[in-house]
Amino acid sequence: MKAAIAALCCGALFGIGLAIARMTDPLVVLGFLDIFGDFDPTLAFVLLGATMTTGIAFHFVTRRARPILAAEFHLPATRTIDLPLVLGAAIFGAGWGLAGYCPGPALVGAGTGIETALLFVPAMLAGSIAYRQLRHHY
Amino acid sequence: MSSWIVALLGGVLIGLSATGLLLFNGRIAGISGIVNGLMRRSSGADWAWRAAFVAGLVGAGGLTMHLLHQTTASPARLPVLLLAGVLVGFGTSLGGGCTSGHGVCGLGRFSRRSLVAVLTFMASAIVTVFLTHHVFGGAA
Numbered sequence: 001m002k003a004a005i006a007a008l009c010c011g012a013l014f015g016i017g018l019a020i021a022r023m024t025d026p027l028v029v030l031g032f033l034d035i036f037g038d039f040d041p042t043l044a045f046v047l048l049g050a051t052m053t054t055g056i057a058f059h060f061v062t063r064r065a066r067p068i069l070a071a072e073f074h075l076p077a078t079r080t081i082d083l084p085l086v087l088g089a090a091i092f093g094a095g096w097g098l099a100g101y102c103p104g105p106a107l108v109g110a111g112t113g114i115e116t117a118l119l120f121v122p123a124m125l126a127g128s129i130a131y132r133q134l135r136h137h138y
Numbered sequence: 139m140s141s142w143i144v145a146l147l148g149g150v151l152i153g154l155s156a157t158g159l160l161l162f163n164g165r166i167a168g169i170s171g172i173v174n175g176l177m178r179r180s181s182g183a184d185w186a187w188r189a190a191f192v193a194g195l196v197g198a199g200g201l202t203m204h205l206l207h208q209t210t211a212s213p214a215r216l217p218v219l220l221l222a223g224v225l226v227g228f229g230t231s232l233g234g235g236c237t238s239g240h241g242v243c244g245l246g247r248f249s250r251r252s253l254v255a256v257l258t259f260m261a262s263a264i265v266t267v268f269l270t271h272h273v274f275g276g277a278a
Contacts, residue, residue: 003183004190006162011191013155014167014238015199021148022141024203026212033260033267045142047241049149050156054246057157062247067164074164075247076234081254088233089240089255093262095225098270099214102237103230104169104195106223111200116212120223127227128174 003069015108021046024108026100026116033097095127156242163187168239169195170230233259 022028023046031040066072096102101109101120109117156167165172165187176188212219230236233255235244240259244252 003163004186007159007165007187008190008194010155010159010162010167011194011196012198013151013158013194014169014191015195015197016202017148017151017155019148019199019202019206019208020151021145022208023148024199025208025210026214027210030213030267030271033263034271035264036268037271042141042145045145046149046152049146050153050242051149051245053150053153054156054242055248057153058160058243058246061157061161064161067160067162069162070164072164073160075166076244076249076251078234079249079251081251084232085234085251085255086258088229088231089258090229090262091225092229092233092236093259094266095222095227095229096237096259097263097266098225099212099219099222101212101222101226102169103173103226104199104236104238106226107169107173107192107196108199108203111196112203112208113200114203114209114211116214116219119216119219120212120226123220123223124227125173125177127224127229128170128177128231129227130224131228131231132174132177 006069014104015111017050018105018108021049024105026105029096029100029102029105033100152238152242153246156238156246159191160243166239166243167191168235168243170227170236171234171239174231229259 018024028040028042031038032043099120106117106120110121159165159167172188172191214222240252240255
């Protein structure tokens with residue numbers, strides 16, 4: 001129960017951060033990606049603020065023996081740079097550039113009832129399910 | 139307040155959220171991974187923290203957007219929007235993360251894998267925007 005409450009608060013903080021930073025606005029995102037056109041640097045500051053914070057704080061958190069409300073840290077074990085990583089990132093980037101939504105902002109936009117986000121989220125879930133089906137069968 | 143300070147502050151909040159989830163729950167705040175885990179058969183406790191995180195994200199984020207009068211929709215037309223959604227869902231599953239998992243958390247852990255992923259999806263997104271905005275003209 002405590003773990004779920006902590007996760008709820010972290011999720012809330014994440015959503016508030018995305019909205020304040022205006023990463024929830026697809027035009028701000030597309031403006032950042034449009035480096036050959038009407039470039040909007042806003043998103044660079046969002047990414048800078050976020051990675052600066054995790055870059056410093058994660059160092060201290062992972063020095064702990066265990067998290068406060070769980071038995072162990074669940075950190076990605078894979079270290080190899082392989083084709084699925086690069087191909088997956090390239091496919092994700094194409095979708096991000098087409099709509100201006102990545103998963104977090106799309107979910108937040110759906111939460112406030114923006115129609116394009118409400119349409120994007122089910123398509124995104126369908127893409128994840130399609131991947132799982134493919135992997136299951138091949 | 140100048141917009142870049144607000145953006146930086148928003149980024150810090152996102153970073154603090156990721157720090158909190160790692161400190162309390164021992165988990166990486168990668169939105170695509172958290173959502174994917176919800177669609178998998180798993181233990182009640184595993185499902186609970188994921189559902190709680192998404193509920194907080196959607197609820198508080200949606201409310202903040204409402205309070206800030208943010209109503210901007212994506213300029214993509216319906217077929218393109220749906221294709222984009224499928225690509226984002228498929229690509230983040232295959233590549234093991236999105237802007238939050240590889241970007242905010244992976245870079246924070248100085249993961250080489252995440253750095254490669256971030257550079258790849260940034261480059262791919264920039265090329266996509268270049269093609270749709272400047273080569274084929276107009277918003278897709």
